[in-house]
Structure formats: structure tokens, C-alpha cells
Amino acid sequence: MWLVATVAVVVLLFSYRTSTMGPAGPASAAEGGTAEGGTAPGIVSGSPGAAADPPGSGAGDTAPPTAPGTPGNTAKAGTDLVVNGTVVQTRWGPVQVQVHIISGRITDVTALQVPNGNRRDIEINSFAVPHLRSEVLTAQSADIDVVSGATVTSEGYLGSLQAALDSAHFKG
Amino acid sequence: MGLPVSVHVRGPHADSTGVGDAVAAVFAELRMIDALFSPYRPDSRVSALNRGERVTGPLVETVLELCEQARDRTGGYFDAYLRRAASRPAFDPSGLVKGWAVERAAAHLRGIDHYVSAGGDLVTRGSWRIGVEDPAQPDRLLTVLEVTDHAVATSGGAHRGAHILDPHTGAPARGLRSVTVTGPSLTWADVYATAAVARGPEAVRWLDGLPGYEALLVRDDGTLLATPGWPAAG
Numbered sequence: 038m039w040l041v042a043t044v045a046v047v048v049l050l051f052s053y054r055t056s057t058m059g060p061a062g063p064a065s066a067a068e069g070g071t072a073e074g075g076t077a078p079g080i081v082s083g084s085p086g087a088a089a090d091p092p093g094s095g096a097g098d099t100a101p102p103t104a105p106g107t108p109g110n111t112a113k114a115g116t117d118l119v120v121n122g123t124v125v126q127t128r129w130g131p132v133q134v135q136v137h138i139i140s141g142r143i144t145d146v147t148a149l150q151v152p153n154g155n156r157r158d159i160e161i162n163s164f165a166v167p168h169l170r171s172e173v174l175t176a177q178s179a180d181i182d183v184v185s186g187a188t189v190t191s192e193g194y195l196g197s198l199q200a201a202l203d204s205a206h207f208k209g
Numbered sequence: 210m211g212l213p214v215s216v217h218v219r220g221p222h223a224d225s226t227g228v229g230d231a232v233a234a235v236f237a238e239l240r241m242i243d244a245l246f247s248p249y250r251p252d253s254r255v256s257a258l259n260r261g262e263r264v265t266g267p268l269v270e271t272v273l274e275l276c277e278q279a280r281d282r283t284g285g286y287f288d289a290y291l292r293r294a295a296s297r298p299a300f301d302p303s304g305l306v307k308g309w310a311v312e313r314a315a316a317h318l319r320g321i322d323h324y325v326s327a328g329g330d331l332v333t334r335g336s337w338r339i340g341v342e343d344p345a346q347p348d349r350l351l352t353v354l355e356v357t358d359h360a361v362a363t364s365g366g367a368h369r370g371a372h373i374l375d376p377h378t379g380a381p382a383r384g385l386r387s388v389t390v391t392g393p394s395l396t397w398a399d400v401y402a403t404a405a406v407a408r409g410p411e412a413v414r415w416l417d418g419l420p421g422y423e424a425l426l427v428r429d430d431g432t433l434l435a436t437p438g439w440p441a442a443g
Contacts, residue, residue: 076133076149082119121149214239214311218323219335234317235325242310246272248301258300275309275396276302282397283404284415288376308362308399330362332395338442344387344427351427355442360395364388364402365427373406384409385426391440392422410434 118138133149216232245268247253254264276289289305290298307327315325315332322335329342336357340350344365354361364373365387373382390402401422405412413434416424426434 076121076135082117214325214327216318216323216325218318218321220322222321228321231317231321235314238314238317239310242268242306242313245269246302246306246310248303255300255302272302272306272309276305279305279400279404283400284408285376286404286407286412287400291374304403305396305400308360308395308397312360312395330360330395330399332360334358341389341425342387345431351433352425353442354391354425354440356391356440359391359393360398361389361391362395362399362402363390364399364406373403375407382407382409384429385412386429386431387427388412388416389425390416390422391424392419398422 118136120136120138122134122136124133135149214236216235218228218232222228244250244252245254245266248255248259250256254266254269257264258269279287279289287304289302290300308330311325311327311330312332315323315334318325318334324331324333324337331339333339333356336355339354339356339361341352341354341363343351365385374380375382385406388402388405390398390405392398392401401416401419401424405416405424405426408415410426410428413424413426413436416422416426417436423436423438423440425436425439428434
């Protein structure tokens with residue numbers, strides 16, 4: 038039998054400096070997210086083996102998620118998990134999502150943080166975010182490994198989802 | 210661009226220390242390249258070039274050379290020099306560096322089944338099923354393709370208006386919502402996809418003439434164009 042494991046980590050590169058990003062600026066580019074102004078990334082409920090402590094929990098919310106390439110615990114069948122993604126800086130500002138995983142399947146994705154600094158952001162997100170929510174679910178049902186697309190907001194969104202999955206060491 | 214990058218490996222040794230080290234090397238390489246080429250970092254070489262400073266070094270020279278090649282290969286539809294009226298052209302190689310960096314970094318995963326995805330552009334080793342996002346309706350996949358050891362890049366203006374400019378006119382490109390290109394190199398798949406969006410629907414003939422690369426184009430009216438060898442999954 039073919040053993041499959043997925044190890045995934047996220048970093049941010051080529052960060053935009055935009056007027057909508059606020060005084061914090063482009064969260065120092067690399068590394069998957071200092072949780073600037075966001076909710077700490079990591080598992081917020083559920084028990085995927087030993088990884089119950091959300092990385093970055095506690096004061097400051099500045100701890101990055103797990104180090105690149107740290108393989109670890111896996112979400113086992115029958116485990117219900119709620120995982121927060123890292124904050125991903127997009128062209129329009131920070132995006133962060135929360136993912137619910139039940140019995141190894143993504144069941145829900147909600148946005149914890151979307152950019153809303155100006156009218157254009159609001160227009161973009163009122164279009165993009167509700168749709169993207171179902172995109173993630175559809176992608177799972179289509180039996181695909183990855184999505185190729187061209188959008189900045191969904192990059193941030195999917196990136197944050199990916200970070201959430203990484204935090205759970207979810208095996209698809 | 211704010212660019213999330215993820216690395217996925219699979220196989221019996223996916224959890225091994227060796228793989229973990231290789232993945233760490235991928236990210237180290239990406240951070241190094243970001244430091245050199247990000248136009249948003251004042252201390253990068255690209256920022257120095259744009260201030261008119263003299264910049265040398267093998268990686269910078271490689272990128273400058275690739276940008277020249279990209280302009281030649283695309284008939285000028287990919288151009289790293291943004292010309293604005295009454296000012297010096299701004300050099301922004303991001304559109305090329307992204308694919309080039311990911312391709313370079315993924316070389317650290319030699320011998321390991323993997324894909325590396327950088328904001329929807331990806332390199333693979335082994336066989337993977339890839340959904341192509343519908344640019345008009347991001348809750349839908351347009352199609353699924355299956356690739357082995359190939360790169361896939363998608364360029365377009367979905368969700369954010371026309372953001373790719375036709376370098377010949379300086380005006381936003383028209384006619385195509387998105388272009389997905391697959392082939393052996395992510396550097397070139399990405400450059401070709403971006404150039405095709407700038408060029409418009411007739412780019413399908415140009416793409417068909419590129420050896421080793423296949424493309425799927427989505428027109429503004431939603432109709433699809435593809436090169437004959439497009440690897441649709443069964």
C-alpha cells in the first residue's frame with residue numbers, strides 16, 4: 038500500500054507594502070506569520086495527538102507556527118479539530134481563516150480576519166470571501182491535490198487555510 | 210506580492226529527518242532570494258538598481274539575463290521594465306523571480322515526491338492532480354489536469370480587475386480572464402502565462418508553437434481555448 042504523508046509549511050515572500058496595511062507594515066516578509074493583530078495560529082480545539090497547545094498562544098501572539106519541515110502529529114480519523122491559520126499578508130491587507138476538520142475532512146472554513154481598510158477592499162472581499170469559502174470545500178470533493186489560480190486574495194486565503202492544515206499536520 | 214508558499218511531500222519517508230532538512234533548505238533558499246529581489250525591501254538589490262546604484266553578483270546577473278530572454282521570447286509581452294510617462298522605467302522582476310525562485314528552491318527536494326505551490330503556481334515531482342480555478346467563479350474548478358514532474362502557472366486578473374498591462378501600450382490587457390500554462394519549467398510557464406494574458410486570445414497560436422508547453426486560456430466571455438496537447442485528467 039502506498040503510504041502518503043503531507044508536510045506543508047507556509048512562508049510569505051515578496052510582501053507588499055500597501056497603504057491598507059496599517060502601521061505594522063508588511064509583517065517582515067518571510068516566515069508564516071507573526072500574528073500581528075490576529076488570533077494566535079494553531080489548534081484551538083480538538084486533540085490531534087500531542088499537539089494540543091496552539092503555537093503562539095499566550096501573551097503577544099508573536100510566536101510563528103511550527104518550524105518549516107517539522108513533521109509531527111496527524112489528525113486521526115474521528116478527531117474533531119478547529120484550527121486557526123496564520124495571518125497571511127495579501128496585497129490588500131491581512132487575511133486569516135479558521136478551519137474545522139472532522140474525521141479528517143474539511144467541514145467548514147470561516148474568515149477570522151479580512152482586509153477592510155477602504156472601499157475597494159470591501160468590494161473585493163464581499164465578492165471573494167464568501168465564494169472562496171465554498172471553493173475550499175469544492176476543491177476537497179474534486180479529489181485534487183492542489184489548486185492553480187491567479188488571485189491575490191485567494192492566495193492569502195488558501196495560504197492561511199494551508200497554514201491551518203499545517204498546524205494540524207493534517208493528512209489528506 | 211504577498212505570497213504564501215507551501216511544500217507538500219509524500220511517500221514512505223515523508224516524515225523523515227532528511228525530508229525535513231530538505232524542506233527547510235527550500236525555505237532558506239526562498240528567503241535568501243526574497244532578500245535580494247523584493248522590490249518592497251529598501252535593502253534589496255532590486256531597490257538598489259532602481260535607485261540607480263551599480264549592482265553585481267551572479268544571481269542578479271542571472272535574473273537580469275532571464276528578464277532579457279523573457280522579453281525576447283514573448284515578443285515584448287513580458288517586460289520587467291515598467292515604463293511610466295516622464296520618469297525612469299521602474300525595474301520589477303517579480304513576475305519572473307517568483308517562478309524562478311520556486312523552481313530553484315524545489316531543487317532541494319530532488320528524489321522526493323513533492324509539489325511546491327507559490328500562490329497557485331506550482332512545481333511537481335511525481336504525478337499530481339491539479340484543479341484549475343474558474344476565474345469567474347472561484348467556488349468552482351474549471352477543470353482538472355494531471356501532471357508528472359511538470360510545473361503549472363496561472364496568470365490573470367480575476368477578482369482584482371485587469372492588473373496585467375500590455376507593455377506595448379501601457380494599457381490593461383483585454384480579452385482573457387486567465388491563462389494556465391504547464392511545462393517543464395515554472396520560470397517559463399509563469400512568464401508565458403503572463404505574456405499570454407497581455408497578448409490576448411490570439412496568444413493561443415503563439416503558445417501552441419512553444420515546444421514542451423501546453424496552455425488553457427479563458428476568454429472574457431468564459432469560453433475556453435487550449436493547445437492540442439493540454440493534459441486534461443480523466
